Amino acid sequence: MKKAIITLLLAALVLAAIPALATAQNTFTAADGTATGNAPTVQNTTYEGFGYVEVDFLQDVNYENPTVTVTDANGAAIAATIVQLDDDDMTFQISDYAADATYNYTVSGVRVGRSGEYTSVTGTFIVPLEGAAVIKKVEYDRDDRDVDIEFAALVQYEAPAVQIVTADGTTINATITDWDEDSIEARLDSALDIGTEYMVTVTGVRSAQDAEYGSASLTFTAYDD
Incomplete structure (x- = not known):
């Protein structure tokens, strides 16, 4: 019992x-x-021509009913359509855009990894003049304070220079160490902060032989390659 x-x-x-x-x-x-539900980090945003814009993420991402909105410098909406989604990048296309103009975009319905809240990311890109050089991506070596700048097409140079600017307008000077027909390398006077956004500008460069030499800029997030 x-x-x-x-x-x-x-x-x-x-x-x-x-x-x-x-x-x-x-x-x-x-x-x-x-x-794990944090917003992804935009590594590079590249205008690829014909209205196509590629957004590269630093991490692998997932999507749920993703959308993209684009506005010009005055806040006017620009028609935009997502054309491709991948694990670490996406591409959208804009219409009725102007050359030599800056645009802002917001991508919604994206997250890092496979869990957490879906959120949004923002960024900017520049539609260059016809024949102007376009920077595709920037790689940073923290140990050597070097940046490797890759162009979207073959380029030519005339007295080129590289400059990096922080979000608050501080200029980081750079010394060019090497260049070829599709990339240019430079050593920075001071190190970049990992995970921080910067804008790099290359002057004295062009992509077409009959175009004037000008500048190419790209906003990127620094990480140790």
């Missing part, structure tokens, strides 16, 4: 513990999901 009573008491204790255990497991899962 005592054994039967003890068995019943143990069973009751186990049943009472199950809801608490389930609650603890659900709480842990929810907290874990929230922790």
